[in-house]
Amino acid sequence: MDDVADRAGVSRALVSLVMRNSPKVSDQRRDAVLLAAAELGYRPNASARSLAQQQTKTIGVVLNDLHNTFFADVVDGIHDAAVEAGYRLLLGTAWRQDADEQWAVEQFLEYRVDGVVVLGPRMDDELFETMGRAAPIVSIGRRVDAVDSVVNDDKAGGDLVASHLLDLGHRRIVHIDGGTGGGAKQRKAGFAAALERSGAELRVFPGDYSEGPAAVAVDQLLREASNGLAPLPTAIFAANDLSAIAALDRLKTAGVDVPGHVSVVGYDDTSMAALSYIQLSTINQPRYEMGKLGFASVLARIATPKLEPVAHVLEPQLVARGTSGPASTQLD
Amino acid sequence: MDDVADRAGVSRALVSLVMRNSPKVSDQRRDAVLLAAAELGYRPNASARSLAQQQTKTIGVVLNDLHNTFFADVVDGIHDAAVEAGYRLLLGTAWRQDADEQWAVEQFLEYRVDGVVVLGPRMDDELFETMGRAAPIVSIGRRVDAVDSVVNDDKAGGDLVASHLLDLGHRRIVHIDGGTGGGAKQRKAGFAAALERSGAELRVFPGDYSEGPAAVAVDQLLREASNGLAPLPTAIFAANDLSAIAALDRLKTAGVDVPGHVSVVGYDDTSMAALSYIQLSTINQPRYEMGKLGFASVLARIATPKLEPVAHVLEPQLVARGTSGPASTQLD
């Protein structure tokens, strides 16, 4: 910076003003400085700037799983909102390990990021509260009372699926749940409540948002059907797309027509669901919006730190594709 | 830091030593400092440290597409290698825009990261050279002569597919290429050369690594077959998994048995290819290894800045799954 100042024949302070494009610099000097900077290949040092300014204009985003495209969409939303507000993003990855998650946040705090967004958090609420004292922090995908959170209304989502299936005439229905996964309990609750109101028959199998248990559940259903113990259900609602796809796979392998004979619905609307090859009916969470909202929350809290925690609840949407159709009347 | 020093009754310098866990501190003082730090909730300021140390122990990773799980695997490799070497990762995203990519790198340079890794770069070689002068930089997925690069041997990959199909007895083969996409030309070249040696018949359709053109190509093949103009090929090699899946989709829709009647092979071994639902035969690039190697390159260059650029070429591997099988003898 000194070199640039010398070369342009001005003071260091003026160079600083130019680099931050302050309006109170004469065009003449500005050009001289910019020229000198370009000639010397000068690039401001972000660390020094942060140190002096006591703010980084950066927010940290903790990603739990880089492989999950669900998060990618959310990050897109955060990114766009951040750019608009003149903030930059720092991504940290927790590689699906709880300890990593905390570590990532600690790293961010050492960097003195102005705020932190955690996607699909696993760490416990208490830790959230502790970290929340060091910097504004918001949770996306799980409700945390101590800090701001952005979630979709999983219960409403479950209800949407139920209505969709009931409208199609389904009465013998199976749910493969998401175990302890985020939002799984609410999805099930919303789904079950709606079915109960209509008097439809519901059977629940345990799952965990992964392929294995879903396949096991469907296999059992198929076995029961072939033994004549129980007819196949006319519809299956899996707690997320991954398990829905596993279920689909088992059904197709067994030669069961989908949706002619059994309808299948998932949750999340991942890019896999949209594959023309799969065409899974599912529930879409407004991921991009959730990202935008998450960033806005952080920003609001940066401006006014001692606001009461807010929980933003967004409405999920049904995306009816090719795996759900009118209930089969055939009995098997 | 001063507060911690006061509370522990030591000097600021000693606190600094403890925070960097230097061995030359007595246990007694160390404990006192750690206690004081914990009580005050002290967290070192990374910016100040970087400023004083003139290094950040951080490397920047430019991600072109957060949605592509291919990159996620590479990042996993980079991450593991980085953690092992005591480095931390900063992720930047280019959101598929060339300008963003350059911007991301600039940001990193302002942070004074010790090195940069760019995944699937789009910026031109010249820019690479310029940036390479400011910090060690390595390109993963595209060969760039001016700097280090890590790529897979696309030509060998094409050759692998050819051998696989020839071994299975295929002689009437179609390739849907990847247009100007990275490595597409080499994949085609390797494939075509091997087929030519064996005298098999090859027909090439234009593509661009996306679904559309692949579907168009297959539709045309189906039309020709039903018109009796030309029999269906017994095998199709699509330049990447996405287009392979699109091809599969058209074939299945048309009721063509895969692989009984037509075999399909992709390239990249994305997570979609591994879906039990799809089981696509494909070529696997050692993504995780590529990440590790990429980091190692950066590290080597940090240690010895003026090394000659090195191009690491890794061997691709055939992953034979359910979409490729013995050539059909049936003529249609």
Next chain:
DNA sequence: CGAGCAAATTAGAGCGCTCTAACAGTTCGG
């Protein structure tokens, strides 16, 4: 018991920037 030496500790400068307050030049109303 004090010289000699290693280990433990500290003072203080410096990293590259921003920010406050002060300082020159202009302009302008009275």
Next chain:
DNA sequence: CCGAACTGTTAGAGCGCTCTAATTTGCTCG
């Protein structure tokens, strides 16, 4: 024609840490 009110520019302290060199402490040993 003088002081007020700007505008543009600058000196210099300070951000929180590390690092070098110097100093103190604690031992060992003749």
